[in-house]
Structure formats: C-alpha cells, structure tokens
Amino acid sequence: MTSFLPFQPDLNLLPDPTTTTSTTAAANNPTTATATATAAANIGWKIPKPEPLDEPLNLETPTPLNTIYQTPNNFTVSFSPSNVATSSAAAAPPPPSFSSEEEANTYAEYQRMSSIFRASIAKKMQKYGDMEVLESQDDSRAIVPFNEFDNGSAQVGQNGVVSTNRKKYYQRSGELVRVTDVGPDDENYFRDVMKRTRMTYNALRLLAMLEDEKNRDISVYHRKVRGDLKASAMMRDGSLWLNRDKRIVGAIPGISIGDVFFWRMEMCVIGLHGQVQAGIDYVPSSQSSNGEPIATSVIVSGGYEDDEDVGDVIIYTGQGGQDKLGKQCAHQKLETGNLALERSMYYGIEVRVVRGRKYEGSASGKVYVYDGIYRIVDCWFDGGRSGFGVYKFKLVRIPNQPEMGSTRLKFAEELRKSPLKMRPNGYVSFDISKQKENVPVFLFNDVDNQQDPLYFDYIKTSGFPPYVYGNIGNGSGCECVGGCFENCFCVTKNGGEFPYDNNGILFKGKPLIFECGRHCRCPPTCRNRVTQHGVRHRFEVFRSRVTSWGVRSLDLIPAGSFICEFAGVALTSEQAEIFTMNGDSLVYPIRFSDKWAEWGDLSQLFADYVRPSYPSVPPLDFALDVSRMRNVACYISHSSAPNAFVQLVLYDHNNISFPHLMLFALENIPPLREISIDYGVADERSAKKLAICN
Template structure:
C-alpha cells in the first residue's frame, strides 16, 4: 500500500521575508490559443525542500522527457515525522532547488532524481494514496501536460461517440445497450491503463487542466484525475490508506445537491455529505467522518482544495455540465442545524486570489447575453452581426483594444464559391432516393463506406479523408441526419481583437466535441489563377497545407488492437487555392495552433468532384464559451509564426 504525504500549510511556517511569485508570462509570439496558460498555483515559501524517490514505472513507447524547475515543498520536521512510519525517505544529500514528483505526458519521465509515470501501472485498479504538489510550471511545460490532457479527453469523447453510433446501428459491443455510455468508455480506458494520475494524487492544480475547462460527464473528471469520485461530492484519501490515520480531502463538487449550500462564487459555504435519503432530503444528522473529516483535516494541514461546479446548461441533456473553477482554501468549519432540522457540518471555502476568471461565471455571462437589450451589451461590441443575417445565428464583432474595424470591410461569404466547371460533375440520379428519411441502405451512406458519418445528434463519429452528405439532388427531407455541415452556423461566434494573436474567434456558446462549427469559405482558384493573385499580394489559403488532423478524431487504436485508420473515400491532392482577400467568413480569423481545438474535415454534398471539396470545421474537444478557437494551418509565416490572414 502506498503512503500518504500530507502537505502542511506552508504559510504557517514561512520566514518573515520569504516570498514567491508564479511565472505566468506568455511566449512571444503567441501561437498557442489563450486557454493554454499555466494553471494557478498557490503561494509557496523558501523552505528547505525534500525529494522522495519512487520506483520507476514500466517503460512506455514514447521518448522520455526531462523537465526541471518543478518543486514540491514540505516542511522538514513534518517529513521527518513521516519517516518513522517507514513509507518515505528524506535524502540526506537532497538539493534544496531540486525538482519533485510530478506526472508528465510521457509514460516514463525523470525529474531530478525521481522517475514517475503519468498513467502508472497499466490496468491499475486502486488509486495511490501518495499526495504530491506541482509548482512553478513554465508555460512550455504546462503545454506539454495540456497536450496529454487533450489527447486523453479526445479519446474519451471520440470513443463515446463511436459507441453511441454503434448502439444506434443495433450492433452494440456489449450484450445490453448502455444507458450510460460514459461508464463503458471510462471502463475501457481504465482497462488499458489510460486514466491519468493514478500512481500519485495531485494536491492543488492538475497539470494540464485549465480553469474554465468544461466536462460533460462526471466519469471524465475521474479519467483525468480532477475528481476521483464517480458519485460522492468530496474526493479524499481515506484514513485506512493514510500513513498517519487521518483522511485528507483534495477536491469537491458543488452542484446544489444540499439545501444548506451557499455559493457566492469566491466564497462557498459547503455542506458536508451524508444523512440524505434517495430523494436528496436530509433525514438524519451528519457525522464528522469520511469526507467531512477529510475536509476538516485539509483545513488543519492547509491543503488547497480543487472546486468543480455542476451547472445546469440550456440545451444540455441531462442538463448539467461540470466546470473547473480553481483552488480554494478551507478557512472554517462548524456544526449547525440545517433547514431540515437535522445537524449538518458546514465548511467555509475561500478562493485563492490571482486566478483566472471562473468558468461558471463565464457560462452565466454568455447565457445572460441572450436576454439583454442591445443598449445593455458590454462596451466593445462593434457589430452584433458581421454576416448581415447571412448565417442562421449572428456573428459578433468585439474590439475593446483599439479602433481597428477591419473585419467590417470584407464581404461576408457564408459558403465557398467554386468555378463553374466543378458542377459539371453534377448529374441526374446522383442523389439518394430515401423519400422518408435515410437508412443504412442509403446510396450516400454507401459512398461513405456503408455508414453515416454522424450520429443521430449530428456529432461526427470519426474523421475521414472525405465525407459525402446528402445534397440538393437527394430525395430525403431537409432534416436528414446526413445533412449536418451544409446547414450553416449553430453557435454564436465572435470575432475579437486580441493583444496576443491579433484577430481571433471565440464562441458565446458551449461547443461539444465532434460538433460542426462552420465552413472555411473563400473564392476557389485554380493553381494558374492562384499564381496571379499571389503576385498581387492577395491573401490565399491553400487547403493542401492543412495537416490531416481529422485522423485524430475517432482514433481508437489505444482501445482496439485491430483499429484501422479510415482510408476511404480517398481524395486526390487538393490542387487549388482559396482567395479570402475580399470575401470571407468568420473562419478566416481563427488563430493557428499546433494543438488546435478545431479540425478541417473535407465534405461533398452539392457536386461529386472530389478534387474540390468543402472545408468544414468541427470541434475536436469541448470548447467552453469565450475560449479561442484555433486551427492547425500547417505552414505559417517564417517571421511571425502566424498565418497572414489571421491578422
């Protein structure tokens, strides 16, 4: 059994003149999207550090990476106290400036003298009880952890979509249809050792998880190590696994499940758990045990607690999402009589200062914009619809930095314009004849390899080299499940001015992974025409330069050993360019990123010329409101590191 390493409240033992600062500076030029800043870390002191050695994990397929400047501070006397239990060892020659234990995105990573795996032993069932704190993450190191979180969540979302589509086809992988597909996804990933931070429990911020990240399922919180309890609201190391026999809490979920909770944002009065019946009514007194005692012990030791809020969100089934809102400290606890007349334990949690804006606040803000009158909108909105009603929903234009109104000077182009000869491939009888609605025998589905590209909710099942949608020559109704990307915008998008990336795009709605966002539009030119336009200095987009990021969505090779990357329908090299110098849409303002949250998926629906597909954009991860959307353009300007049309 692994040991627990409680972290003391270092502020109680700080030297009078000791101070620390958190390096949150951004790289220049900034290429990555805005959400990739390091997570908040609570202040630390200049106390003597101690390093703890653990056995290295089994080697993995990736190349090991060494990171420095990652430190974990424990008070020396408390560490020596733990020594007598025989579960930790203080190295006599420990370097006061050496790094400490922290998982990384490679299966085996050495930090200082410590080797540790982010995923731990494969198929590990029991979580470790060892507590470690991660501090002083540089931006580039945070991006490395962020990449691992991104890949894990991408796999979770795409696997869930795949299983749902499989159930819809009537050939479920299990003997029974799963009502909670997320439970099946979590189990499959756990069986493959793909849960993160199982070999160590992180105190404080989880490396790679940013404040404001939104999760659709509780099980996803468990998979990434943010909150390890599938149902309980308090995650803690139980006393039975603790070296000193005391439980320690590391995170809570605030979702309004207790009538005595009071949530003021930065200050929370949190009701302990226990004493409720199946209808969530308080029927007996609570006891100071389990999670309740763990929260009290976290207050005693000064251990910061992660707070995740469960928020009702319009249009979300079953109506709730989970948002990570940062770190809090437990400042007080008491026993009180609740509204039901039974005794409950209450805990006062106060949010650490200098953290990013809470994601729950952002969600409530963007929802309030739906009902605000025009004169009540925040200052900075230049236009409430750049598309001039050419889209189904408005495209906002926001700039509170300067007087640059350049996006207003372009003609908005909702769909791509192809040369006339492209439509020579349109012939009678090319569409399906599914008058009552498309089924598996649909001719358009046969073009996609005998399956539909989307589930019944319009979510992309997996990326492909090319997708055929039903088009104007098909007999199916407009609400056909195979007409997803040709219907235009569904989410309120906003072009905004950024000091880091120039022009950028963000959404005022929560976008689910796998959802269609918009088309990347322009005037299609042949290569000969493109050469002339380039000589005139016009802005061109070359579709052939977009990397095949579509292959990432639905890549289940880590789950199924027989997984094969889709190769059908195949397309020839895209030998054309798109002029966006005068006519463009909102997609042209998306910034470049090497870890994008949006991918390009090629789609055909209005003609059959596979050499001239539409460039449709889909979300590859859950994108919270007000978070910047980013693409991998593949090739950028060698001087600025950015694509010219983005600025």
C-alpha cells in the same frame, strides 16, 4: 528551471492550540457522535433514529514527515504529511468502500455497463492484436487485455476452453503530491497528454453509442446503455486512466481553469475528481499513510439546500444524511468526506473546486466546469434548513488565478440575452453576416478604431468554378424518403457507417465525408445533413492585441461539433499564381494540418490502429481567395495546438478535388475561449501570411 520543494503543512493556517475549533476537537474526541446528537437535541433539532454500528472515531495526532519525490520528466512534486513508510503499494488493496447506498448503486451500474460493453463489441474488437475473446461454458464473452509479458497465467478448463487470469486493477494511490514550477514546455506536454486522453475517451464513448444503436435496431427489448461508463471501463482496462499512481494536490498539469466536462466519468479518467457520484474526493484513512483521510477536490452543484456560493467564497455543506430525493433526513457525521475536509483544513491542504451547472445541451442536463483552487478556512456544525445538523465548510478561492470558468459561462449567458447591458461599449456590429447565417455574428472591438471585418462581402459557403458542379441534373443520391438508414446509398459511400450521431457529433475524422445532397430524397432533418445547414453557435469576431483579430463563441461548443465552414472564392492553381503576383493573400487548403486524424484516434488503446484512409483524396490543388468575399472562419487564429480542425466534406457536387472545408471542435470549447486552427507551414508558392487576420 524546475525546482523541488518539500510538501509541508501551511503553519500559518494551523489552528491555535489555545483557540482550537470545536470541529478539530471533535475529530479527536471518541464521543463525537454522542455529543453531536445531544447538542442537537438541546437546541430543538430533529433527532433521527440512531443508525446501527455507529462507532465513535478514535484518531491520533499526526506526526508530519516531509518527503521529496522526483519524477522522470523533472518537474516538482512533494509528499503530504506522513508518518508511515510507503510500502502499502505492494500490499493488496482493501475492498472498496462507499459513502452512501446511492454511490454503491452507481458503482454497481458502472460494473454492469462494463460487462455489457465487453460483450457487445467483443467480436468487433478481435481485429486488434492486443485483445482476445474468451468463451466459457455459458457462452459468455469477455474482452480482456492480451500481453505476452503479462503475469496472468493461462489455463485449460473443461471442454478445452482456454482462459487467462484477468489483470487486477488496484485502487488509486494514497500518496499525495503537489506539482510546482511547471515550465511552458512541460505545460504544453501535459496539455497535449490531457487532450489526447480526452479525445480517446470521446472516441470510445461515441463508438459505444454506435454499437448500442446497432443492437437496438435488432432487439425490441434492448436497454439503452451509457457510453460514458463504457468508455471509462475500456480506458481502465487499457491502463489509460491518468494520475492514478500519485494523488495530486492542487492544480493538475494539463487542466486549465475553465475547462468544461459533460461527464463525471471523464473527470475520473483524467484524475480531476475521482468519485463517480460523491461530491468530495479524498484519500480514505485506509489508504492514507498517516491513517487520516485527506480531501483533494469537491464538486459544487447545488445538491444540498444549505450550500451558499458567491464565487470566491463558498459555504460548502458536508455529505451524508440525505434520502433518495435529496432531502436532509438525518444528522451528518464527522466521518468519510466530511472528516477529510476537516483534516485538509487542519493541514492547510488546498482543494480543487468543480462546479456543476445546468445545461440543456447535455445528456444529463448538466455540465461541470473547473474553477480553480480553494483553501478551507473554517468548519462548524450547524442546524440545516430541514432541521437536521449539517457540517459546513468555508472555502475561499486562492488569489491570482485566472477568471473562474463558471463566471464566464454565466457572463456569456447574459451576454447572449443583453449584449449592450453587459458590454455598453465596444460593439461595432451585431451581425456582420447581415442575416446570411442562422444566428448573428457579433463584431466587438474595444482596442482601437479598426473595423476591417465590415469592409467585405459576407458569404455563407465557398464558391467553386462552374465546371466543378458538372451536369447537376444527372446526379445520384439516396432513396431514403423518411430519413437515411443503415446501408443506404450515402451511408455506403461513407464506408458503411453514419459520419454523425443523432446530435450532429462527428464520430471520427476521415479524409472525406459525403453528406446527403440535392439528389437525395431524405428530408432536411436527415442526420447526414449537418454542415450544409450552416452555423448553429453564436460567434463573436473580436479585436485582439495578440493575434490582431480572433473568433470566440458565446455558446459552449461540445467536442466533435460542427463550427462553421472556412469560406472563400476557390481559385485554380493558375489563377492563384496570378493573384499572388499582385500581392493578394490566399489561403491554401493543402497547407492545413491533418488534425482530423486525431479525432476518433484509438491508437492509445490499440497499438495496430490505422487511421481512416477511405475515400482517398488527391492533393487539393486550389486556393481560397478571402480578400473580398469571406466569412467568420477567416478571422480564426492560427495555433500549433489548436482546439478545432478542418474536415473535408462534399454535399452539393461530386468533385473530390474541390471539397468544402468544414471546421469541427477538437475539444470542448467553453464560451469566450478563442477558437484556433492549424493553418500549417507556408511553402514556396504560398504567401507567408497564414490568414488575413494573423
């Protein structure tokens, strides 16, 4: 049962008054900046030119006040130390402050992208009832939320143009809360909310890229814009950013250790790390109830040369003092994020750690992985490698947490290179597909002697009855010799839009997708030929004590990416009845849930959103026999909250009653995380066993 605990400083971690560290004293010393510069000069550090308006800090000793807050869904939160009444929420927020010129430029670019996004898709969005296009004298267009209960007032300007006041978006709350004792049901609920929010973010980002692609087709000088900034702007305007009303300390419900992110703005949207560029996320003193900044999360990405990272222990270099090339050129100061980290250490407040790692498949060349909660145990001012003084913080990972996601990423990378070196025991086969797939499929079993996946014929794609293909010589296809273009024959069959982007990411789920086939003149590299080329990620079938058998990837699978086909031998309903009488287990495609409708779903943003219904597909009245011939997908486990979904695809024939069952990622799937799909509920004519492995 959920309990409520007050949020109190960890008294065991507060500094001993008789042995107060130099940094704690510095935080309360009005001559901190001068003393730091003097000390640097005495030991031979480089002394940069003093910055203008360099004011010393003047902080008062805090008076902790414990307050309990109860949320509607009945889980525990507790406030941080505070000595000021929480009445600042009703006051107008102060103007945003930036810790560096680079961060200010990033925010300026963010605002510019927001304006471009609204202007570029304003007309298209008018079909949704909660949006309206406003035109002014300069013929500029903006897209704004429309709500008849909005407090904004309508006004009639010159030339009879109607305008409304834009909704004001305030800064994040400065109230710190900690969530504890979250039960399984609550955790599932928050996980679902987080998943849907991230899917909405991806849907908007892909939509922005699609619109930008169309604009570039008609404008030679069009500048490519960033879909991640566009998506975050739309979600901000739709009030879909999470964890804004309260600032959560520690673990955030719905976010699991090991979750991977390709965009920093996505972490801002869900509240994991709220800084667009800065590595330290904190409540500034202007928002804090006790007038002191408090840090809540940090990103460790190797941006500072003095960082030391050994996993469970991190020597984290503070922020500031760098030039545009990332070189230290000035002494750091105990202010902004640095002071926030010191104050978090003083109060015993833990921080979330996100690590940035290089990744070739990312647009930025980097991915971010959440690694859990750390405690700040020490802080000191030291000489850096470049000769300037830097603040260093020792972060120690709190015990009894799941394995770090960055560790699993690194292990998977080494596993792909040298599997026997990383796992001397347990491998039964290094390719159960026998080179039928583009990449090998491993078989790993360190549980027992079971070798079932070896005793079958591996097939790359499903086999359908001969009559399904009809007269293949009289088919029709596109005439795009150099590659498909907008409004070609195959694009028209898909509703006038490409189903995939240039990287093979599915824009949105549909009842059925038509890929270019054997009668098309486009090359094999055509962007409308994704699933027919087979798997691109390295998979491992493994023995599981929970699900008997399971499948995991050795690669990071981005959300919306093709995974593999669910392959077997297609049987008609009459054949399926005979097989069922003999006791064989069959998989019925009609039972798979409609998870495809969730990918690209914008119902959170648009109340009248209608999921795609074209083209309509009749009920799939066939079964897949996977008892003798199958592929890697048949060992994927069932889950009611899966991370993959089934998308129907046609490419080698035109019989919509026998489509291919293609699996796509519903979220970013980190390496070595088990893949799951929703097999649905068994009906009276199908076997109770959902799959041969479960």
